[in-house]
Amino acid sequence: MTQSYYEASARERLAAVLDPSSFQEILPPSARVTSPHLRQLDTPAAFDDGIIVGEGRLDGQPVLAAAQEGGFMGGAVGEVHGAKLVGLLERALDTRPTAVLLLVESGGVRLHEANAGLIAVSEVMRAVLAVRGAGIPVIVLDGGQFGCFGGMGIVARLCDTVIISEEGRLGLSGPEVIETTCGVEEFDSRDRALVWRTVGGKHRTLLGEAGELVADATAAFRAAAIRALALTPDLSLEALEREHAALGQRIERFGDCHDAVDIWRALGIEAPERLPLLEAADFNTITAGKRA
Amino acid sequence: MRDWNTQARNREARLARAAHLTQGKTVEAKDAAALLSAVLEPGDRVCLEGNNQKQADFLAKVLAGLDPARVHDLHMVQSVLALPEHLDVFDRGVASRLDFSFSGPQGARLAKLVAEGRINIGAIHTYLELFGRYFVDLTPRVSLVCAQAADRAGNLYTGPNTEDTPTIVEATAFKRGIVIAQVNQIVDSLPRVDIPADWVDFVIQSPKPHYIEPLFTRDPAQISEIQVLMAMMAIKGIYAEYEVNRLNHGIGFDTAAIELLLPTYAESLGLKGRICRHWALNPHPALIPAIEAGFVESVHSFGSELGMEKYIEARPDVFFTGPDGSMRSNRAMSQAAGHYACDMFIGSTLQIDLGGNSSTATLGRIAGFGGAPNMGSDARGRRHASPAWLKAGREAREGRGLMPRGQKLVVQMVETFREHMQPAFVERLDAWELAESAGMDLPPVMIYGEDVSHILTEEGIANLLLCRTDEEREQAIRGVAGYTPVGLARDKRMVENLRDRGIIRRPEDLGIDKSLATRDLLAARSVKDLVRASGGLYDPPKRFRNW
Numbered sequence: 013m014t015q016s017y018y019e020a021s022a023r024e025r026l027a028a029v030l031d032p033s034s035f036q037e038i039l040p041p042s043a044r045v046t047s048p049h050l051r052q053l054d055t056p057a058a059f060d061d062g063i064i065v066g067e068g069r070l071d072g073q074p075v076l077a078a079a080q081e082g083g084f085m086g087g088a089v090g091e092v093h094g095a096k097l098v099g100l101l102e103r104a105l106d107t108r109p110t111a112v113l114l115l116v117e118s119g120g121v122r123l124h125e126a127n128a129g130l131i132a133v134s135e136v137m138r139a140v141l142a143v144r145g146a147g148i149p150v151i152v153l154d155g156g157q158f159g160c161f162g163g164m165g166i167v168a169r170l171c172d173t174v175i176i177s178e179e180g181r182l183g184l185s186g187p188e189v190i191e192t193t194c195g196v197e198e199f200d201s202r203d204r205a206l207v208w209r210t211v212g213g214k215h216r217t218l219l220g221e222a223g224e225l226v227a228d229a230t231a232a233f234r235a236a237a238i239r240a241l242a243l244t245p246d247l248s249l250e251a252l253e254r255e256h257a258a259l260g261q262r263i264e265r266f267g268d269c270h271d272a273v274d275i276w277r278a279l280g281i282e283a284p285e286r287l288p289l290l291e292a293a294d295f296n297t298i299t300a301g302k303r304a
Numbered sequence: 305m306r307d308w309n310t311q312a313r314n315r316e317a318r319l320a321r322a323a324h325l326t327q328g329k330t331v332e333a334k335d336a337a338a339l340l341s342a343v344l345e346p347g348d349r350v351c352l353e354g355n356n357q358k359q360a361d362f363l364a365k366v367l368a369g370l371d372p373a374r375v376h377d378l379h380m381v382q383s384v385l386a387l388p389e390h391l392d393v394f395d396r397g398v399a400s401r402l403d404f405s406f407s408g409p410q411g412a413r414l415a416k417l418v419a420e421g422r423i424n425i426g427a428i429h430t431y432l433e434l435f436g437r438y439f440v441d442l443t444p445r446v447s448l449v450c451a452q453a454a455d456r457a458g459n460l461y462t463g464p465n466t467e468d469t470p471t472i473v474e475a476t477a478f479k480r481g482i483v484i485a486q487v488n489q490i491v492d493s494l495p496r497v498d499i500p501a502d503w504v505d506f507v508i509q510s511p512k513p514h515y516i517e518p519l520f521t522r523d524p525a526q527i528s529e530i531q532v533l534m535a536m537m538a539i540k541g542i543y544a545e546y547e548v549n550r551l552n553h554g555i556g557f558d559t560a561a562i563e564l565l566l567p568t569y570a571e572s573l574g575l576k577g578r579i580c581r582h583w584a585l586n587p588h589p590a591l592i593p594a595i596e597a598g599f600v601e602s603v604h605s606f607g608s609e610l611g612m613e614k615y616i617e618a619r620p621d622v623f624f625t626g627p628d629g630s631m632r633s634n635r636a637m638s639q640a641a642g643h644y645a646c647d648m649f650i651g652s653t654l655q656i657d658l659g660g661n662s663s664t665a666t667l668g669r670i671a672g673f674g675g676a677p678n679m680g681s682d683a684r685g686r687r688h689a690s691p692a693w694l695k696a697g698r699e700a701r702e703g704r705g706l707m708p709r710g711q712k713l714v715v716q717m718v719e720t721f722r723e724h725m726q727p728a729f730v731e732r733l734d735a736w737e738l739a740e741s742a743g744m745d746l747p748p749v750m751i752y753g754e755d756v757s758h759i760l761t762e763e764g765i766a767n768l769l770l771c772r773t774d775e776e777r778e779q780a781i782r783g784v785a786g787y788t789p790v791g792l793a794r795d796k797r798m799v800e801n802l803r804d805r806g807i808i809r810r811p812e813d814l815g816i817d818k819s820l821a822t823r824d825l826l827a828a829r830s831v832k833d834l835v836r837a838s839g840g841l842y843d844p845p846k847r848f849r850n851w
Contacts, residue, residue: 016829019525178851205846212851288851289840 014229017155018179022064022079025115028230029153029237030077035068038103039096047090049125058084061092065100067109071238076104079115082158087118089163090125094132101139104148111149111241114171119186120162133163140170144247149173151240153233154222155180159211162186172245173223175236176213178292182221183211205288209272214287214295218276219262220304227292262304279304311480318343318482319505329458329501330490331508336366339506343482344375344446350399351444351472354384355635356406356519356586356674357607358465360450362486362510364389367448372397379403381442383431383468383635384674385410386517394423403442404672405429411669418670418742428670428748430677432639435468438475447476447483450514453494454487458501461494464608464616464631465516469499471636477503488513495628518610518845520586522560524828530719530762533811533821535561538650538717539570541765541814542758543579546692546713550582552642552679554651558717560590562650567597567827584642584679587612587623587631589844593827593837595622605631606638606675615841635675642679647692648713649679653750654722655730658778658790660753660768662716663735670742673750680751682712696757699769711769714751715758720786727788728761729781753777759784763791764810771807783808 015028026035039045041059050057062084067076078100080087089097097114104112121129140150150171154160159181160168168174168182176182185193187201187210200206209215217225223240226232269275276284279302287295307313322342325335340363344350352367353360368389378399385391385407393399394417403426407414417423429437438444449472452463462469476483484506485499539562542548553559566580580594581601587609594600604624608616608631617629626632642649653662665671686693693710700711718728735747759766759781766780776798783799785791802808811818828834831848 015824019823019829203846205849205851208850214851288849289835 014231016228017177017230017233018157018228020230021083022081022115022117025153025230025233026064026068026077026079029113029115029234030068030070030075031072035066035077037064037066038100039065045092045096047092047125049090049128053124055124061090061096062087063093063096065096067107070111070113070234070241073110073241074107075109075111075113076100076107077113077115080117080156080164082117082156085122086158087116087156087164088120088122089118089129089133089136090122091128091132093122094129094136098132098135098139101136101143101150104143105146108146108148111151112143113151113153113237114168115153115156116160116164116168117154117156117158118160118162118164119158120164130163133167136163136167137170140167144172144245149240149243149245151175151237151243153237154182154213155226155228155233159183159186169221172243173240174216174221175224175226175233175240176216176222177226177228177233178208178213179228180213181208181211182213182216187211209288215272215275218279218299218303220258225292225296232292265304275304315480315482318345322506326506328456329504329507330456331506333362333508333511336363336508337369339484339508340366340370341374343484344370344378346375347377347379348445349379349381349442351381351438351447351449351476352390352393353447353449353468353472354382354386354390355450355465355467355607356384356386357467357516357609358450358463359387359515359517360448360486361387361389361515362508362512363448363450363484364393367398368392368396370398376400381434381438381444383434384408385414387515388413391417400424401426403427403429403434403437405431405434406672406674407670411671415668415670415742425670428672430673431635431675432643432678435471435636435639438471443479443481444472444476445481447472447481449473449483449485451485451487451499453489453491454485454504454507455491455494455501458504458507459494459497460485460487460499460504460507461496462498462632464613464633466498466633467607467635470634473499473503482506484508486510486514495630496626498632516610518848520555520588520609521611521844521848522557522588522590523831523848524560524564524590524826524833525830527557527561527564527823527826529821529823531558531561532565532823532825533816533818534558534717534719534760534762535565536569536816536821536825537765537811537814538562538715538760539565539575539579540573540816541809542648542650542713542715542760543570544573544575546647546695548579548648548692548713550646550690551580551648551650552584552646553588554649554676554679556652558652559650560588561826563588563590563594564826564828566594566599568825570599571597584638584646587616589831589834589842590828592834592842595619596837597827604638604641605633606635607633610845611843614843615838618841639675639678642675643681644683644686646679646712647690648715649676650715650717651676651680652718653716654728655733655735656716656718656728656759656781657730657733657753658781660716660756660759660777660781661733661749662751662756663733663747663749665733665735665738665748665750667734667738667741670738673748676750680714681755682714686710686712696769699767711757712755713757714755715760716751716756717760720761720763720784720788720791727785727790729785729788729790731790761786764808764813767807767809770805776802776807780807
C-alpha cells in the first residue's frame with residue numbers, strides 16, 4: 013500500500029522523501045529547545061517547536077531539509093520554529109548542498125508569539141532569497157493536512173518551485189480568514205469542494221504557482237523532488253520582469269471569473285468540471301501546455 | 305341512532321373549505337398557508353413528515369407561520385424533529401403536544417421548551433413503536449408529507465428516500481384523514497408510483513427542492529488507529545466466531561472502520577462469503593469497498609444517502625430499487641427487518657453503566673434514540689434459527705436447564721474515554737438525572753443491559769452472555785473499562801479469572817497484533833478513495849470533499 017503524504021507526520025515525511033537513514037537532525041527534541049513564549053502563557057510546548065531541521069541525501073546528493081509538523085499548532089511559525097528554519101537556510105550558504113527542501117505545513121505565524129513570529133517569517137524570506145541568490149535551489153513540498161498559508165504561503169512562493177498534491181493547499185489568507193473578514197457570501201469555508209477548487213493543488217498548478225502536481229504519496233513527492241534537483245532557475249532581471257508582467261496580466265485574463273472552473277475554461281481546458289476527479293497523472297496529461 | 309360516519313363527514317367538510325384553492329389536487333405554493341388554515345382544526349393530531357434524510361421543509365415553514373388564534377393546540381406525531389421549524393410550531397403556539405422518536409440536533413431546544421411548559425411530550429418512542437401507534441391510538445388527522453415528484457393525478461414518486469412516507473400516508477388515508485404532499489416537481493409521468501393518487505388529497509410544488517441531510521456519511525480520514533484496532537477485534541472475535549451474516553450497523557466511525565476492514569483484514573482471515581452478506585442498513589458510503597470486494601449480497605435501507613444515487617442504481621443486485629433504477633427505501637420495513645431478521649446489531653454509545661445499560665442521553669438534551677432500541681434488543685418473538693442466533697442463545701443458557709432458544713447479538717462498541725476525556729463507563733447513567741429534571745416516567749435508556757451480549761473497547765471484548773451472576777457481569781464490564789474510574793475499581797483476581805474463562809478477551813487473546821492496527825488497513829482512507837472504489841459513481845456532498 014502506498015504511504016499517504018497527507019497523513020504522514022513531519023518525521024515520517026522526511027524519512028520517506030530522503031534517502032533511507034540519511035537524515036541527521038539538528039537540534040533534535042532531545043535538545044529541548046522550546047518556545048519561551050508558550051511557557052509564559054502556560055501552553056503546551058513541543059520539544060522541537062513543531063519543526064524538524066537537518067541534513068541528509070536525496071538520490072545520493074547532499075541536501076538540507078526542514079519539515080513542519082501540522083500536528084503541533086497547525087505548523088504555525090513561532091520564534092524558535094522560525095529561527096531553526098533561518099539557521100538551516102544560512103547553513104546552506106556555508107555547506108553549499110545541492111538543494112534545500114522545505115516540507116511545509118503551516119497556517120502562518122503563531123498568534124501566541126505574533127511579533128516574534130512575524131519577524132521570524134521575514135527573516136526566513138530574506139534567507140530564502142540569499143540561498144537562491146547563491147545558486148542553491150530551494151524546493152517546497154506542500155501536501156500536508158493544514159496546507160501552507162499566511163507568511164509561509166509567501167515564503168513558498170519565494171522559492172524555486174513548489175511540488176504540490178491535490179490535497180495540498182497554498183494561499184495567503186486561509187478560507188476561514190476570508191470568510192470571517194469578507195462574509196460567507198464571498199467565500200464559504202465549509203464548502204470543501206469550493207475550498208479545494210480555489211486553494212488546492214490542482215488550481216495552484218494551473219495558475220503556475222506550483223511547478224508540479226503529484227499524487228498523495230510520499231514516493232511521488234520524493235520522485236518529484238529528485239527531478240527538481242536538476243532545476244537551473246533563471247534569476248536574471250529580464251526573467252523577473254517577465255514574471256511580473258505575467259502576474260499583471262492575470263487580473264486582465266481572469267478578472268471576470270467567479271470560480272476556479274471559469275478560469276480553467278478560460279485556459280482552454282475542455283470539460284473543466286471533471287478536473288477535480290482526475291488522478292494526478294491524468295490531470296497532468298490533460299492540462300499539459302494549458303497553464304497560466 | 306348512532307352516526308358511524310363522523311370521520312368521513314368531517315373530512316368532507318374540511319375538503320369543502322379548501323375547494324376554492326385547488327385545481328384537481330394541485331395547490332399553488334402561495335396558497336399553502338390558506339390550505340393548511342382551511343383543513344386544520346384546533347387540537348388536530350398532525351404528522352409533519354420529518355425523517356432522517358428528506359424533510360417536508362416547506363410545509364413545516366408554512367405550518368409554523370399559521371395564525372395561532374385560528375390553528376392551535378395541534379398534537380404533533382412525527383418520527384424525527386430535524387428542523388428548527390419542527391419546534392417553531394410549539395414556540396409560536398400552533399402546537400402543544402408531541403409524540404416522537406428522535407430529535408437529534410434539536411435536542412437542546414426541545415429540552416428548553418419542555419422545561420418552559422411549552423411542549424407536553426406524550427412519549428419518546430422507537431420508530432416501530434410510533435409507527436405502530438399511528439395505527440392504534442395516534443392516527444394522524446392531517447399529514448404533511450414530502451415526495452420527490454407528483455403527476456397531475458396526484459400519484460407520488462418519493463425518490464430514493466421513501467423513508468416514512470408509505471407508513472404515514474397509509475395510516476392517515478385509510479382512517480379518513482387528509483394527506484398533503486409537498487413535491488419538488490409536478491410532471492406528466494412519474495418514474496414509478498410509490499403512493500397511489502387516491503391516497504393523496506393535495507399536492508403542492510415547493511418553491512425549493514426539499515432539504516436532505518447526509519446523515520450516514522463518515523469520512524474515512526477521521527477514523528483513528530484505535531478504531532482500526534477495535535474493528536479488528538470485532539471482526540475476529542465476534543463476526544468470525546458467530547458467523548454473523550445478517551446484521552445492522554449503527555451510525556458512527558467505529559462501525560465505519562469495520563466496514564472498511566472487510567475487504568482487507570476480514571478478507572485476509574478468509575471470511576469473504578462467511579460473514580456480512582445481508583444488511584439492513586442505510587447505503588453507507590463506507591460500505592462501497594466491501595460491496596465491490598464481493599462481501600455484500602443484499603442491503604435493504606431505511607432511507608437513502610445523498611450522493612449514493614448513481615452507485616445504487618448501478619448495483620441493483622445488492623440494493624432494493626424500482627424498475628426506474630432508483631432506490632425504494634422504507635423505514636418501517638427496514639426497522640422490522642433489523643429487529644427480526646438480523647442476527648446482530650453493533651453500535652456506539654456515550655455511557656454504559658455496571659449493568660450494561662447504555663444511553664446517549666445527556667443533561668439538557670432530549671434526543672430520543674430512533675432505531676437503535678429496536679435493532680439493539682433481542683427479538684423475543686423470533687422463531688427462525690441461524691448459526692449466530694443459536695450460538696448466542698446456547699452461550700446464554702448453557703448449564704442453566706432452560707428451554708433452548710436463540711438470542712440476538714447486541715454489541716456495544718466504545719472507546720473507554722470519549723471526547724474531552726469523558727469516561728464511557730459510569731456508575732450511574734446521566735439518564736437518571738435527565739428523567740428527574742424532565743419529569744419522565746423512566747430514565748431514557750437506549751439499550752438495556754439484559755439485551756447486550758458483548759461490550760467491545762480497545763481493552764478487549766466482554767462476553768456478557770457467558771456471565772452467570774450479576775457480580776461476574778459487573779467485573780466483566782469493569783475488566784474492559786480500562787483506566788476509567790469504573791475500570792480502575794475492578795477486582796483484579798476476578799477479572800483474570802474471567803479472562804481465563806474467555807469471558808474477557810484482550811487483543812492478544814484473539815491473536816491480534818496491535819502493531820498491525822494502522823490506518824493502512826483501511827480499504828479507503830479518504831472520501832476520494834470511496835469515489836475511486838465506486839468507479840466514480842459515488843458523488844459525495846461538497847462538505848465531504850477535499851478536491
